Amino acid sequence: MLAWTIYISFAGAALLMCLPEKRPAAARWTALVAALAGLACAVAGWMACRQSPNPGALVDLVNKAWIPEVGVRFHLASDGISVTLALLTGIAAVVGILFSWNIEQRAKEFFALYLALIGGVYGVFLSFDLFLLFVFYEIAIIPKYFLIAIWGSTRREYGAMKLALYSFVGSAMVLVGLIAAYVVAGSQTFDLVELAKYPFPAAFQNWAFLLVFIGFAILAGLWPFHTWAPTGHVAAPTAASMLLAGVVMKLGAYGALRVGMTLFPIGLHTWQNYIATLAVIGIVYGATVALVQKDFKFVIGYSSVSHMGFVLLGMMTLSQIGLSGATLQMFSHGIIAGLLFAVVGRMVYDRAHTRDLGTLQGMNLSKSLPFAAVTFVIAGAASMGLPGFSGFIAELQVLTGAWRAFPTLMMLAALGVIVGVAFTLRAMTKAFFSEDAAARSHFPAITIPERIGALTLVAATLAIGLYPRLLMDVITPSFNSPLMQPLWKGAGR
């Protein structure tokens, strides 16, 4: 079932290319139907995973020979982590289309690229052959470039090229690591499950881990390789920012976890402390920089760097609670960041045509766009990590895991949470609540698709916040699978 998410997305993209140019409505509906079908498959996969007698276990979806000359297989599989992220992709895809409902210019190309990106993202989350995973990973790079370069705003060509080159350099590092691992293991297979059994020499692991992990983590916004993220997010059109922050950054984190950490556990132990330190710097740095931004979208862009720091920190704790928290944080941040970018990019910017916090302050948006204000307050509360929202559960688990592994770093990360509260509140008051209560400006009302999209995301973050077992039931057991066993060697659980 889950494998269909990939096929449907690419088929939707191909179908859109064939549609007539002048019918944006047809393009929108086609894209929405394809994304909904993808979401339905993802939900079905998640339900099946929850109800199976062995939830979260690794299940093969497709496993066929593809390029036998080099031992490449078309191997799709899923465990609880894959299912969680596929579900996130499905939600983000549908909501992103709802928030792009107003796109008239070259609509069919927009949605075709959008679905191609989604297809690539699904593919990465479900691939268990490293060649295949790499193929999908690269497929996801190119549509991002065009989505930003054609439909973007502020310095779009710069932002698009920077993002493309950062991604490509990261994937080049990954490629070298994968080729080296393939050759060392005997040039037989790219299958992750097979390669993970091979005992790579420690000296090899030390550099190969760094290459692969950093290569992927560039896309996860690891400090100091995060600089593509704010410019890229700001330049991107709303739906693309939502996807960038919502799922594309997760591609990096997922790849680092799935490939880097699983294949090279010894290298992981060597570099664990250093990477955890970088992650915490990212948390504090992202939050601090967000505190002084004038552009509303930059605030959210830097907040993404900060929140992704929690994912990387959780991964480095090498404890079950930390890793589960990191996975949940990927989901949670995907939803919350999507919501924040939707409010800033679509609800506010498309109407007020400014993102300057000083200018917005004079408009008193809470009166003219109450729905946007309420949504942002909810999203902000979720982003701050208030109990009841998904971010709280996720960050709590990460910090609990970090408490054992790195007490000092954990304190600093907690400090980052406090700064996170500060920048969110600052942006919220400046953007929506004017001191001059009489000030009022008139804007077109929030449309129905926007309302549906926002409510979906709010519902998702609340559902996970109130009943985290919806996802934890499949995430936690995934870390007990044989594939993950090398991670725990030498690490206290």
Add this chain to the structure above:
Amino acid sequence: MTLTHIAQIAIILLALLAAGLSKPRGFTRHVGEYFALLLLASLGMVILVGADNLLLIFVALELLSVSVYALAAFDKSSPASAEAALKYFLFGGMAAAFTLFGISLVYGVTGEIRLEAIANALAAKPAEPIFYVGLVMTLCGFAFKLAAAPFHWWAPDVYQGAPTPVAAFIASSSKVASFYVLARILFIAFPGARTDWMSIIAALAVISMLLGNVAALVQTSVKRLLAYSAVAHAGYALLALLADPQHAWPALIFYTITYAVTVLGAFTVVAVAEQNGGANMRDLAGLSRRAPVMSFCMLVFMLSLAGIPPLAGFFGKFYVFIAAASAAPRLGLLWLVIVAVAASAISLYYYLQVLKQIYATAPGEKTAPLAPAYFTQAAIVFMACAVVGLGCFPSLLLTRITAALTAHPF
């Protein structure tokens, strides 16, 4: 089917496509002579890849080269075409002299001109220093044909100045033939001197990859950009020669054939654009609005050259990289792979610049839809399909290559 057959079929197909591309162009009245020369050049290539003695290789190489020099000068109304041909001829003549001198030295040392006999003669007695002079000179001559740096200086001018179909011909099928025959000479005639020529090839590869990609960054003419990208791609393909023979052959043949198809497609698109304005980057502005199908094919070609999956260019590179990395001693050549991957990361920038013009930049004053000739359109779509098809299912070609290699090992 032997490997030579595969190479010959590919060469003839590519030559046919290039000839078809020439049909509607108006650069000459001497249509008969033009196609005669094209045929002579193709004959030269077919003999070249089939030849198994050095003298015949040289004769075929000259038949190819002399025909192509004349073809490059065929646009008599354009001074650039004459300049390109003159440069090509002068550099090429020099390179041919080097090759011939090298061959004569090899003959002097071994007393043989047949490839296998040379290998046997070399194995029988220790090599004399003069043999290495001959080896290096032969390699220099071929490096010129391949446009490998630092023997690439003719390439940008010829690609830009020569009539576009001719440039496409030089860039595609003649590349396949030259790489194939170089591999034959190295693997069949000089297997004993492998470690010696490996260092030369490695040096050529590194210089080509770095110089080609860096120089391409600043080009404003798409044809010059393709020329420097050709230099870079010659570097990647040279990596294949460093692999162990059982991997080197499939990697090299797959890479050169897919590269030739891709670059021929790109040149066809450029030729159409040139007829409707020019072949500079800014002339492509907004092309996707005017010719959506052709633009999409150009997207495929450019991304394949950049090495983005699931296109043929990606698998070609990937296979070359794993072949080079697996060469004994394992990972001994990993540094070269790292250089190649890094160079490839640089290259995305300039390919995206082309695509940015086509897709993101607003069209200039010309906005009328642009319809290439029916045959040209079909050829472009065919080549784009080939690039996608061979990228998604590389086994289509690979199984044939490996089958040929097991049936008739060298």
